[in-house]
Amino acid sequence: MWSQDMSLTKQSIEDRMTDFVESCRRRGVRVTHQRLEIYREVASLETHPDADTVFRRVRKRIPTIALDTVYRNLKSLAELGLVSIVGTSPERLRFDANVRRHHHFVCVRCGSIQDFCSESLGGVEPPPEANALGEPVSMHLEVKGVCKNCGTRTKRRR
Ligand SMILES: [Zn+2]
Numbered sequence: 253m254w255s256q257d258m259s260l261t262k263q264s265i266e267d268r269m270t271d272f273v274e275s276c277r278r279r280g281v282r283v284t285h286q287r288l289e290i291y292r293e294v295a296s297l298e299t300h301p302d303a304d305t306v307f308r309r310v311r312k313r314i315p316t317i318a319l320d321t322v323y324r325n326l327k328s329l330a331e332l333g334l335v336s337i338v339g340t341s342p343e344r345l346r347f348d349a350n351v352r353r354h355h356h357f358v359c360v361r362c363g364s365i366q367d368f369c370s371e372s373l374g375g376v377e378p379p380p381e382a383n384a385l386g387e388p389v390s391m392h393l394e395v396k397g398v399c400k401n402c403g404t405r406t407k408r409r410r
């Protein structure tokens with residue numbers, strides 16, 4: 253069962269870190285200091301950051317790190333299923349440490365991506381039409397709209 257409270261406490265970030273280290277060990281992936289710090293940023297941001305955002309934050313702790321290193325690490329974490337990739341624009345991939353089944357509310361004005369869970373959508377399986385194209389790994393639904401922040405801003409301006 254999903255937790256309905258999806259806000260991140262210090263504890264839940266630590267839990268994600270612990271799970272991450274365990275998953276890496278299980279898969280025989282080396283947990284380097286860099287990789288851990290990169291994951292920490294994705295895990296502590298609910299905003300589904302892009303590689304550049306992660307880079308700017310990690311650089312505060314590891315000043316010698318390069319954007320390319322951050323990008324390559326994020327991509328390999330995604331291939332391992334330890335983070336998921338959000339969006340399809342290759343020049344601006346965004347990363348999500350929430351690998352549990354969930355969906356996104358994407359704001360068409362500010363581009364923010366917020367997680368939500370829905371019990372009715374939770375049980376939906378990929379249709380046979382998708383199976384015919386390949387082997388489904390996960391299914392993800394995106395709701396587009398105007399987020400509360402942008403909605404109230406428009407109202408205030410009137
Ligand atoms: Zn918005």
Ligand SMILES: [Zn+2]
Pocket residue numbers: 300348350354355356366367
């Ligand atoms: Zn998400």
